[in-house]
Structures are given as structure tokens and as C-alpha cells.
Amino acid sequence: MSPRVAIVDYGLCNVDSVRRAVEENGGDAYVVRDGNDLDRPDHIVLPGVGAFGDAMHNLVDRNLDKALAREVLEVGVPMLGICLGMQLLATSSEESPEVDGLGWIDATVQRLQPTATDRRVPHLGWNDVVTTQSHPLFEGIESGTDFYFVHSYHVCPVDSSVTIATSTYCDGFTAALAAGPVFGVQFHPEKSQRAGFALLSNFLGL
């Protein structure tokens, strides 16, 4: 039986690429636009492009914040946040200081600070993802493999043990995190070709 994968659509971004990539990796994907339609998924993907504040408002308006918390934090359904979807797991973001995040991970979201060598923001393109601890999400993926990034903000966890991979841009940041059933990646696995598919396939196996 292929796993039933809920793709969360909160009205800001393209969920189609994620849906297609999940399907290509053997998931039975369905798009969820309201918390009442979550329907007992085996896995959840929270994609994301757009601004932090708008995204949180839309999640709340669509009853998704509470429904996701119930499935993930109480039932233990694995959820993967991608890009902004990872940032929403944090408690707050410099991008929209007046809005609370989901707060599932004790972390803040900060803007990338340009350095002499990495002076262009957004961080846009392919960059190495270095695993900092062995984790099933990266099984079969060599540390240092390139993934596709496009973002101006990054997640800063208070407890660094949730970080499972980092990347080097602007003095380095958390590229992937894991805490129980909660997973987040700052890069786009759905756009990272072979490496991205390997990661999605690992996630669907959790």
C-alpha cells in the first residue's frame, strides 16, 4: 500500500511540484486546504513560498494549525516542512515579528546576513548539504550533496541537537532539522532532482 500523503495548501504557493514529486516517489498524494479535511494521513508535507506572516494567517484561517498539531504532535504522523514550511515550525520570524509561528520547534527565524564572500541574498541555487548526525532522512545521500535553495531567511534552533544537516552560505545555517515526528528542510527536495527524490523517498519510508 502506498502511504497516503497530505500536501498542505494554504493558498500562497505552488503545491503542484511537491504533489508530483511525492507521487513520483510512490506516495498517494492529496491536497488539503482545510484542517477538517486532513483525513488521517500517513505523512504530511507542509510546502511553502511566500511571507511568514501571510502563511501563518492562512494556516489559522483554514483551521490547519490545530489540525496539524493534533495529527503530528499527538498522533505522531511524520511531517516535513519545506523552505517556508520549515520556518513556520519556529516560534517567530524576523520577517513578520508581530505573528507567532507554530512553535513546535524552539527556534527563531532570522534573515541571512551577507558576508564578504557570500554577499548576495536571497541564497539562490545549488549548495552543499552537510549532515551533522546520522539520520534516516539522509540515508544513502552522501554528506556534501548539492540541493536547491531559494530563501532569504533561515531557522536558528535554540537546541542545536535538532539540526541534522547544515549548509555553508552566510557563515552557515541549519539546512535540515528533526525532532520526533517533525522534520524540516530549508532546501527544495521537489526541485533537487535525484538527491531530492532520495530524501523524499526516505521521508515516505519513516
Next chain:
Amino acid sequence: MLKTRVVPTLLYKDFGLVKGTAFDSRRAVGSPMQAIKVYEMRGVDELVFFDVTATANNTGPDFALIDDLADECFMPFTVGGGVRSVDDVYRLLQVGADKVCFGTVATTHPEIVGEATRRFGSQSIVVAIDVRRDHAGVRVTRCSGQEDTEFDPVQFARMMEDAGVGELIVQSVDRDGSMDGYDLDILSAICSAVSIPVVASGGAGTYEHLRQAITESDASAVAAASMFHFTHQTPQAAKEYLAEHGIAVRL
């Protein structure tokens, strides 16, 4: 380390892909779906797709076409041509574009670009700056290079950065399709004036041209159409050449 991207550009007109010279005399070069599948198989870094007639005909983007193409595109996909409004951006993102590129509208209604970056974030919004040289100097053009504007390219690039744009594609109208190399002077001037990524476009004919744009002007990505469609040269071999010359690329 962040890799320099090598980006094939697909130009679409009416029903097929075309290749132009100086933004004109475009020749048909095949079906877009076929091209995307080949580039997907070869694992290119990113694809840029321009519908070059959409602006001229004022028809707006062909959303159904982009929807079909994006379904086969598991690599970053930038879509431009005929983008007129915030709603156009929203619909293109919905059907599977990762980044949406403004052209003419950025010169006529820059406030629309600002509104789009606020709503969808900088990372989703790209602006193509089409530059032409003549006896009077260097100017930004619009409508596929048909009309000159009053904008100086560097000043316009800064204006777009201030509007929150996440990336610029700097295209030389004069060099388009010439395969004589990029306009390095304009590229360098814009790359040093802004702190957002800049894609070099227009004029690449050899791997050496790509290297020059990266080392001499600090472009974050190099785009090419003719050299990949009309010669035996490929994005993968281009990256091998760049790697041999000390440039970080994804191999």
C-alpha cells in the same frame, strides 16, 4: 559552497520553441515538452522559459501550457513573457513556476513588481533587464527590445532591487543569438551595483564566454540558448569546463 548555475533558456513563440538573433528573426527549434524532458533527464541546474510573443500580442501567459510543462520539470523553473499583474504571478506559481519573471511591466508599472515581491516573497520574483547599446549610450528596452525606455541599466537594476526583486536576468539585445560573448561591461556594472543574484544572458557561444561572465563580472548564473540548441555544446560539458577553471559548479 554555492554553485554557479548553467541555465538553458527556452524561447517559446506561438506553438514551438524558437531561437532569435537580436530579439528578432526567430527560428523554430522544436517542442517545449520534448526539450524539458531532455533537460530533466540531463539534470540541468535550472530552466528559464520565455513566451516571447505573449507581451507583443498582449495575450498574457499561457497557463495551461505552463501547467503541462511544470508537471515534467523536477528542476527549478523560471517562467517569463506576458506577465502583467500580481494575479498572473499567482496563477503561474499555482501551475508550477518556481520563479516568475517580469519584463515590460517592470518598466511601465514598477509598482506591480513591488506588490508581487511583498505578496510572494523576493525569492519568487525575477526581472529581466533587456539592454541595448547605441550611439547615445546604454538603455533598458521593453516589448522584446522593440521600444527604448529612459532607464539607465544600473539605475534600473537598483530600482528593482529596492522593489524587493530576488534575481535579475540581464540580457543584451545586441548580443542575443550572436554567440560572440556576453556584454561584460554592462554585466559587471550591474553585478557590482546590486546585492541580489544576477543571471548573464545574451551572446554566449562558447564555454569560455560563460567563464568570462563568472570571473570577470561576478554573475551568479549563466544562461544560454543558441549554444545549447545549435551546437554540440551541452550544459554538462560547460560545467566540466568551468570546474577545470576553478569555478564551483554542480557536476
